[in-house]
Amino acid sequence: MPSDQVPEDELLPSGQIGRRDFLALLGAGAAALLTDRLRALEAAVQPGKPNIIVIVADDLGYADIGVHGCKDIPTPNIDSLATNGVRFTDAHVSCPVCSPTRAGILTGRYQQRFGHEFNPGPLKVTDVDVGLPVSQVTVANVLKSAGYATGIVGKWHLGAAPHFQPQKRGFDEFFGFLDGSHSYLDLKASMPAPIFRGTEPVDETDYLTDVFTREAVSFIERHKSEPFFLYLTYNAVHTPMQATQKYLDRFPGIAEERRRTYAAMLSAMDDGIGAVLAKLREAGTHDNTMVVFISDNGGPSFPDRGNASNNLPLRATKGTVYEGGIRVPLLLQWPRRLPGGKTYDNPVISLDILPTAAAAARARLPADLKIDGVNLLPYVRGRRTGQPHDILFWRFGEPRAVRKGNWKLVRVPQQPDELYDLASDIGETKNLAAEKPEIVEELGKALAAWESELIAPLWGRAGTALAPKAK
Numbered sequence: 001m002p003s004d005q006v007p008e009d010e011l012l013p014s015g016q017i018g019r020r021d022f023l024a025l026l027g028a029g030a031a032a033l034l035t036d037r038l039r040a041l042e043a044a045v046q047p048g049k050p051n052i053i054v055i056v057a058d059d060l061g062y063a064d065i066g067v068h069g070c071k072d073i074p075t076p077n078i079d080s081l082a083t084n085g086v087r088f089t090d091a092h093v094s095c096p097v098c099s100p101t102r103a104g105i106l107t108g109r110y111q112q113r114f115g116h117e118f119n120p121g122p123l124k125v126t127d128v129d130v131g132l133p134v135s136q137v138t139v140a141n142v143l144k145s146a147g148y149a150t151g152i153v154g155k156w157h158l159g160a161a162p163h164f165q166p167q168k169r170g171f172d173e174f175f176g177f178l179d180g181s182h183s184y185l186d187l188k189a190s191m192p193a194p195i196f197r198g199t200e201p202v203d204e205t206d207y208l209t210d211v212f213t214r215e216a217v218s219f220i221e222r223h224k225s226e227p228f229f230l231y232l233t234y235n236a237v238h239t240p241m242q243a244t245q246k247y248l249d250r251f252p253g254i255a256e257e258r259r260r261t262y263a264a265m266l267s268a269m270d271d272g273i274g275a276v277l278a279k280l281r282e283a284g285t286h287d288n289t290m291v292v293f294i295s296d297n298g299g300p301s302f303p304d305r306g307n308a309s310n311n312l313p314l315r316a317t318k319g320t321v322y323e324g325g326i327r328v329p330l331l332l333q334w335p336r337r338l339p340g341g342k343t344y345d346n347p348v349i350s351l352d353i354l355p356t357a358a359a360a361a362r363a364r365l366p367a368d369l370k371i372d373g374v375n376l377l378p379y380v381r382g383r384r385t386g387q388p389h390d391i392l393f394w395r396f397g398e399p400r401a402v403r404k405g406n407w408k409l410v411r412v413p414q415q416p417d418e419l420y421d422l423a424s425d426i427g428e429t430k431n432l433a434a435e436k437p438e439i440v441e442e443l444g445k446a447l448a449a450w451e452s453e454l455i456a457p458l459w460g461r462a463g464t465a466l467a468p469k470a471k
Helices: 019-026 028-045 076-083 098-107 139-145 208-222 257-283 350-361 437-451
Strands: 051-057 086-088 149-155 173-177 195-197 200-202 228-233 289-295 330-333 342-344 392-395 400-404 407-411 418-421
Touching: 051 098, 051 257, 051 350, 076 257, 076 289, 076 330, 098 139, 098 350, 139 149, 139 228, 139 350, 149 208, 173 208, 208 228, 208 257, 257 289, 289 350, 392 437, 400 437, 407 437, 418 437
Parallel strands: 051 228, 051 289, 086 342, 149 173, 149 228
Antiparallel strands: 086 330, 173 195, 195 200, 289 330, 392 400, 400 407, 407 418
């Protein structure tokens, strides 16, 4: 079934019989007579299109939210999305660093298909070839065509030249910064990387996370009477490690300074998410708003740098294709349509966000658009069984990985093949490649076939900022 087509019964509230089941009970003759009347009735009682909010955290550690077991940093508002929605226990992003993951989220496609394999940057408006290619359709394009007001608040990191900027990529409104990181305290327009409202630099004096929250709440207020899509991309908890005393004072019991600052930064973001949810309730749109929360990659929890995040029990960190780089928190709340307090355990990926949002909005995707993501709604509602993905892939320059079922093959330069059974070894501690050569061969062939569909990176390589454009 095309990803832009969702059977009507898959979006009906739990416990209601869908059109297909009802018509099947009637038989073909009676069904044909009633089809038109049923369509008219459903149109009359169908609630308005849902609002859609996608919240992206930056460099969040896998173990640093309460529902993943965090003890030293309360995250009640993030956790509430799991309490009132669905928590995906086996969720991944399509890249272990920021910009390529965001390209995948916005397009629903493996970003290596269009050469967005590495981080660009530091970005300049003169970098006319460095950014999310304009040939790519974004989720904002899709939802805007379905009648949605569209806005982004926060970090862009998908190109600074005018033709790459958000308002040329389907977004009606933009408030945030274009590059990959930003000071939280020095927000003056005279900085090399200013804060923009639209295309105009603005001066701000408040803590940046609080500023982004203020703008997100304002967007909801201004568009509460129409369906809207808000892409809220906090740069917390990415470096630089900066927090105000208000948030630092919440964590006197954390002795290690870097971890204490990290906790303060995360707490500020959690407050912001709480303010967004409160605004939805005030506006009367809470139950019919689909809220997605995800991190763009694993935490860079190095002992002497990074942000003091915690990826346990996963192996490694941001920048790797081990689980610590690509497995992330993913929460999905939509009270009107989805059950609360549910976990979903099959593997999913950030590429699924676009087709899921399009299905919720009943937005049509371009017929020639190859989408790698899958609409997750029928799976989390239990109306479709099996796994959303037969196989998942990663490539970040030389490091590569492929996942089929519980088996994951990792190929890292100058190391032997690594094969892990993630069902029993989520920490990737026991290499089974020598014991299971037939699985290594099968996954290796699948990886090679996938790579044959990709193009060369348009810029850069792992571990560098910018390199000449590939030929």
